[in-house]
Amino acid sequence: xxxxxxxxxxxxxxxxxxxxxxxxxxxxxxxxxxxxxxxxxxxxxxxxxxxxxxxxxxxxxxxxxxxxxxxxxxxxxxxxxxxxxxxxxxxxxxxxxxxxxxxxxxxxxxxxxxxxxxxxxxxxxxxxxxxxxxxxxxxxxxxxxxxxxxxxxxxxxxxxxxxxxxxxxxxxxxxxxxxxxxxxxxxxxxxxxxxxxxxxxxxxxxxxxxxxxxxxxxxxxxxxxxxxxxxxxxxxxxxxxxxxxxxxxxxxxxxxxxxxxxxxxxxxxxxxxxxxxxxxxxxxxxxxxxxxxxxxxxxxxxx
Amino acid sequence: xxxxxxxxxxxxxxxxxxxxxxxxxxxxxxxxxxxxxxxxxxxxxxxxxxxxxxxxxxxxxxxxxxxxxxxxxxxxxxxxxxxxxxxxxxxxxxxxxxxxxxxxxxxxxxxxxxxxxxxxxxxxxxxxxxxxxxxxxxxxxxxxxxxxxxxxxxxxxxxxxxxxxxxxxxxxxxxxxxxxxxxxxxxxxxxxxxxxxxxxxxxxxxxxxxxxxxxxxxxxxxxxxxxxxxxxxxxxxxxxxxxxxxxxxxxxxxxxxxxxxxxxxxxxxxxxxxxxxxxxxxxxxxxxxxxxxxxxxxxxxxxxxxxxxxxxxxxxxxxxxxxxxxxxxxxxxxxxxxxxxxxxxxxxxxxxxxxxxxxxxxxxxxxxxxxxxxxxxxxxxxxxxxxxxxxxxxxxxxxxxxxxxxxxxxxxxxxxxxxxxxxxx
Numbered sequence: 060x061x062x063x064x065x066x067x068x069x070x071x072x073x074x075x076x077x078x079x080x081x082x083x084x085x086x087x088x089x090x091x092x093x094x095x096x097x098x099x100x101x102x103x104x105x106x107x108x109x110x111x112x113x114x115x116x117x118x119x120x121x122x123x124x125x126x127x128x129x130x131x132x133x134x135x136x137x138x139x140x141x142x143x144x145x146x147x148x149x150x151x152x153x154x155x156x157x158x159x160x161x162x163x164x165x166x167x168x169x170x171x172x173x174x175x176x177x178x179x180x181x182x183x184x185x186x187x188x189x190x191x192x193x194x195x196x197x198x199x200x201x202x203x204x205x206x207x208x209x210x211x212x213x214x215x216x217x218x219x220x221x222x223x224x225x226x227x228x229x230x231x232x233x234x235x236x237x238x239x240x241x242x243x244x245x246x247x248x249x250x251x252x253x254x255x256x257x258x259x260x261x262x263x264x265x266x267x268x269x270x271x272x273x274x275x276x277x278x279x280x281x282x283x284x285x286x287x288x289x290x291x292x293x294x295x296x297x298x299x300x301x302x303x304x305x306x307x308x309x310x311x312x313x314x315x316x317x318x319x320x321x322x323x324x325x326x327x328x329x330x331x332x333x334x335x336x337x338x339x340x341x342x343x344x345x346x347x348x349x350x351x352x353x354x355x356x357x358x359x360x361x362x
Numbered sequence: 363x364x365x366x367x368x369x370x371x372x373x374x375x376x377x378x379x380x381x382x383x384x385x386x387x388x389x390x391x392x393x394x395x396x397x398x399x400x401x402x403x404x405x406x407x408x409x410x411x412x413x414x415x416x417x418x419x420x421x422x423x424x425x426x427x428x429x430x431x432x433x434x435x436x437x438x439x440x441x442x443x444x445x446x447x448x449x450x451x452x453x454x455x456x457x458x459x460x461x462x463x464x465x466x467x468x469x470x471x472x473x474x475x476x477x478x479x480x481x482x483x484x485x486x487x488x489x490x491x492x493x494x495x496x497x498x499x500x501x502x503x504x505x506x507x508x509x510x511x512x513x514x515x516x517x518x519x520x521x522x523x524x525x526x527x528x529x530x531x532x533x534x535x536x537x538x539x540x541x542x543x544x545x546x547x548x549x550x551x552x553x554x555x556x557x558x559x560x561x562x563x564x565x566x567x568x569x570x571x572x573x574x575x576x577x578x579x580x581x582x583x584x585x586x587x588x589x590x591x592x593x594x595x596x597x598x599x600x601x602x603x604x605x606x607x608x609x610x611x612x613x614x615x616x617x618x619x620x621x622x623x624x625x626x627x628x629x630x631x632x633x634x635x636x637x638x639x640x641x642x643x644x645x646x647x648x649x650x651x652x653x654x655x656x657x658x659x660x661x662x663x664x665x666x667x668x669x670x671x672x673x674x675x676x677x678x679x680x681x682x683x684x685x686x687x688x689x690x691x692x693x694x695x696x697x698x699x700x701x702x703x704x705x706x707x708x709x710x711x712x713x714x715x716x717x718x719x720x721x722x723x724x725x726x727x728x729x730x731x732x733x734x735x736x737x738x739x740x741x742x743x744x745x746x747x748x749x750x751x752x753x754x755x756x757x758x759x760x761x762x763x764x765x766x767x768x769x770x771x772x773x774x775x776x777x778x779x780x781x782x783x784x785x786x787x
Contacts, residue, residue, distance in 0.1 A: 113787075114464050114751070115443065131784045133777070134759055200611055221555075221613035223766045310555050310613040311766035312759065327436050328785075329464070329751040 101342065108335035116331060125332035129324075134312050135337065138320040141227050142344070145316065146295035148231045149238070153291055154284070156235065157242025162272060164243070165250050175247070178240035186237065190304025193233040194220070197305075226306055226314040230298070233305055238294060242287050249280035285356050289349060296345055317341050396684035397426040398671070399445075400456040401438045404431075406640050410704040417691050423684055428452055446470055451674035453681050454688055457503070459494060459741070460750040462672050466497035472673040472682070474501040477689045486693065486711040488734050494747065495670055503672035504692045505710035507702050510726045511635040511665035511742045512566040515621065515642070516654040520548050520630040529631070529656040533570050533600055536659060540607040543630040550607035552629035554615035557762040561744035563633045564601050564761040565665060566658040571597040574663055574738040581743050581757065584786060589779040598764060598771035605765055613766075624653070633658060635667060635745070639706040639722055655722035657729065664733035667745040668710060752785035 077084070111121035129135050160178055164171055181189065196202040197220040207215035219225035253276050261271050299318035302308055308315040315323075317337055325334030396418065402411040415425045430438040438456070445451050451470065465471050478484070478501040484492070487505065495503040514536075516529050524546035526539045540550035553559060569577050572593045580588035588594065609629075612620075621641040623629040632638065642653050649655060657663075671692055673685045691697055698709035703718055708726050716724060733739040741747030743757050760778045763769065769777075 115447065115468060128784060131780070132756075132759070133763060133781065218610070221610065307556075307614060309557075309762075309766075311557065311560075311762035313766060323755070324752075326440055328755040333752075 104335045104338050107331055108339050110332055110335075112331035112335070114329040114331070121332065125330075125336040128330070128333050129336045129340070132333075134315060134320055134323070137312060138315045138317045138337075139340075141230075141314065142296065142317050144227050145230050145234070145298070146292070148228070149234045149295050150288065150291045152231065152235045153239045153242050154287060156239040157287070158246050158277075160239065160243040161246035161250060164247055175244065179244050180240065181237045182241040182244075184237065186298070186301040187304045189233050189237050190301045193229070193236070194305050197229050197232075220306060221310060223310050223313045226310065230301060230305060230314060230316075234294070234298070234301060238291060242291070245283050245287050246280065249283040250276060253279050282356075285352070288352070292348060293345065296341055393680055394421075394423040394684035394687045395426065395678075395680045396423060396454055396688045397428055397452040397681075398454045398456075398688075399428045399430065399438060399442060399452040400671075401430055401435050402456070403429045405644070406704040406706070410701040413700050413704070414688075414691065414697060417694075417697060418688060421687055421691060423687050446674070451676060453676045453685050454671050454673055456669060457672050458667075458669055459746040459748075461746065462494060462503045462670060463497050464750070465672060465674075466502045470674055471497065471502035472675045472685060474504070474673055474685070474689050477501075477686050481690060481693060483693065486713065488710075488712070488730070490666065490734065490739055490741070491668060491710055494668060494741075503670040504689045505668055505670045506692055506698070507669050507705060507707035508710050508726075508730065509635050509637060509667040509669075509707045509745070510657075510730070511562060511667050511745060512569060512633075512658040512660065512663060513636055513638070513722075514631050514633055514654075514656045514658055515624055515638050516631045516656065517624050517627055517629070518651070518654055520546075520624075520627055521654075524548065524630065526630075529654060530659070531656075532659050533567065537600075537603055537607070540630070544607065548627075549609045549623065549629040550631065551604060552620040552623035552632040553608045553612045554617050554620045555608075555613040555762075555765065556616070557758040558744050559617055559620075559634075560765045561758045561761040562635065562742075563604060564597070564764075565742060565744050565757075566633055566660070567600045567604070568594070568597045569663045569665060569740060570658055570660040571600060573661055574733075574740050577663075577740045578748075582741075582748050584753070584782050586779050586783065589782065590775045594775045594778070595771040598774045601761075601764065602771065636706050636722065636726065639720075643706070643720075649720045649722050655725065657725075660738075662729070662732055662736055662738045664729050664739045665742045666730075666739060667742045667747055669707075753782055756781040756785040 106118070107116060108125050109120060109122060110117050111119050111124065164175060164178075168174070197217070199205065199216075199218045199221065202217075204215060204217045207217070220229045257275060258271060261275055266274070297318055298316050299322065302314060302316050302319050306314040308319050317340070321334050321337045321341070323334075324330040324337065398411075398414075400411060402408055411427075411429070415427065418425050428441075430441050435456070442452070442455055442457075446465075446468075457465065462471070483501060487495070491505050491508070495501060495505050514529055520543065521527075521529070521539075524539075524543040526542050530536045530539050543550040553563065565577075565581070568581070572580070576588060576591075576593055579585045580591075580594060617634055617638070618641050620629070620632050621634065621638045624632045625642060625645055625647060636655075639649070639655070642649070647653050671688070673689065676682065676685070693711060695709075695711075695714050698711055698714045699718065702709050702714075702723075706723075708719070708723050708730070716727065719727070730739065743749045743754055744761075746754055749757065757778070760774060760781055763777070764774045
């Protein structure tokens with residue numbers, strides 16, 4: 060019996076019911092699961108952040124105590140400052156670099172498929188691997204600095220990973236290396252979707268190539284930037300493993316990010332309330348940035 | 363009538379068979395069982411844990427091994443928490459210091475007093491160790507070892523080349539020796555820039571500068587005046603001086619790599635607990651000739667670190683029996699000797715033969731005795747004996763932030779007082 064026959068057969072009550080509600084039935088389990096495991100636990104974490112939980116979860120209300128302790132800890136201010144430096148630079152550099160790569164690959168060059176794969180591959184690697192590899196590359200005694208010394212440049216210095224002020228930029232380097240190929244792939248796919256007729260018309264009118272890109276192509280692939288931004292943004296906020304592998308938060312805790320702060324407080328220092336408070340704070344940052352952005356994008360599309 | 367009789371008969375038969383089965387089940391479950399959650403997963407520690415397992419099995423017990431590797435116990439703590447919350451705690455868990463009291467406060471730990479009284483633990487354990495493993499007058503954990511934290515490990519070859527006769531016993535003398543070592547072209551102090559290593563050095567300096575009473579008042583009672591005192595400022599000034607004798611590549615270095623620098627003659631000295639000894643022995647080095655162990659400068663001070671096995675409340679006679687057998691074995695002379703020979707520490711109890719221990723361990727035993735009698739024995743903050751959790755974390759934060767910035771000693775003590783106060787309940 061083929062499926063078309065099944066679909067058209069005038070069935071009984073049960074069959075009609077299933078046919079009518081099939082999408083709801085299929086979606087319901089995952090809907091219920093995410094309602095509970097995602098939103099349920101967000102609420103639970105919110106409650107924990109207002110409780111006096113220390114080693115074990117406690118349901119005794121303690122007001123803003125967890126938040127007060129969080130704000131007073133110097134580890135917290137360093138972590139959140141780092142998030143803005145790291146997140147901002149990572150998103151901007153990865154987007155610019157990704158667009159540039161996509162435009163260059165779009166020039167109908169030879170071996171495009173191979174190049175595209177090479178640039179995209181870092182995304183397939185876990186952040187732990189990226190972190191460990193870049194740690195080796197950036198550590199002065201074994202990485203770039205030593206290589207340059209052996210090449211004869213004895214005064215070459217590149218010790219950012221051990222420098223308290225510069226260490227945060229090593230995270231940006233590693234993260235950009237990993238994510239820019241992914242942005243490239245997204246933008247490239249969108250570029251290929253642009254109507255060639257318009258471009259040809261622009262050519263005939265004598266527009267230069269940069270002009271065509273800036274004036275026609277980039278604006279028409281704008282939705283892709285929204286997607287890329289949202290993806291990069293959440294990668295930045297949830298970054299944890301990269302820090303653990305690359306610097307382990309050091310020197311001191313100068314390269315720690317909010318997720319590392321949350322882990323430290325919740326799992327190492329028996330401060331579940333403070334850890335939960337920082338988790339809620341991170342959620343707040345994501346909401347504060349993404350909601351207005353999505354709102355403005357959706358409103359524009361409706362028009 | 364007949365119905366009644368029959369039913370009485372059936373009932374009796376039923377009761378007998380029930381008794382028989384229950385007798386059978388007790389027989390079947392009599393084998394003492396213990397599940398041990400620990401993080402002794404590397405090198406000498408793993409060997410030591412295997413030793414305990416074979417002793418337990420020789421005593422007729424069933425051993426369920428639950429090692430959780432990595433993270434210096436963080437991963438294990440997470441497993442433990444979820445197991446306790448799920449109502450299925452492991453019977454024996456490697457935890458230390460004030461964490462034992464925290465779990466006991468939750469009512470999660472078993473009472474070991476029956477074993478302790480029978481074995482006379484009160485006479486076998488130094489009072490400072492009793493304080494760690496007892497809660498509310500009851501034994502809830504068994505200590506396995508004592509580590510000394512305030513050691514200097516030195517390379518005699520390097521000292522000789524630098525013209526330093528012996529490791530000085532004052533901090534000023536130590537820094538003068540460091541100058542000579544530096545002038546001779548070596549790194550004076552091998553150090554790893556990780557928060558707990560920074561804190562380890564800082565606490566040995568605080569003990570040296572302020573003495574045991576000051577150490578306990580400031581870091582134990584968190585007395586604000588002591589934390590902000592000139593003595594504490596002096597300790598931070600010395601810590602800054604120490605930083606000047608550390609090489610640029612220290613950031614993030616693991617402690618055992620720093621030990622290797624001393625071993626290979628790249629560096630003169632390292633301040634580290636006696637687990638560093640294991641690295642020297644593993645490389646075939648001999649105490650006294652290939653490396654020296656000297657306490658960091660202080661007035662007969664001794665910073666103690668100790669591991670313990672806490673027993674959790676479990677259901678089932680076999681498990682309860684298993685805990686008693688295990689507790690007895692851990693406190694036994696044989697286990698304390700073998701385990702500590704493997705681990706580089708010294709036995710937590712009195713009366714273990716000394717002849718197999720090396721000269722550093724014997725010095726540690728003698729100094730512990732002196733410090734214990736003279737009241738100069740203190741618990742380590744960096745290694746979770748005097749403080750745990752958030753307060754210990756605050757100490758680590760300030761130590762490492764100071765070490766990795768150009769913060770002044772004045773700012774450091776203000777920060778220390780503020781963060782430690784903030785972290786306590």
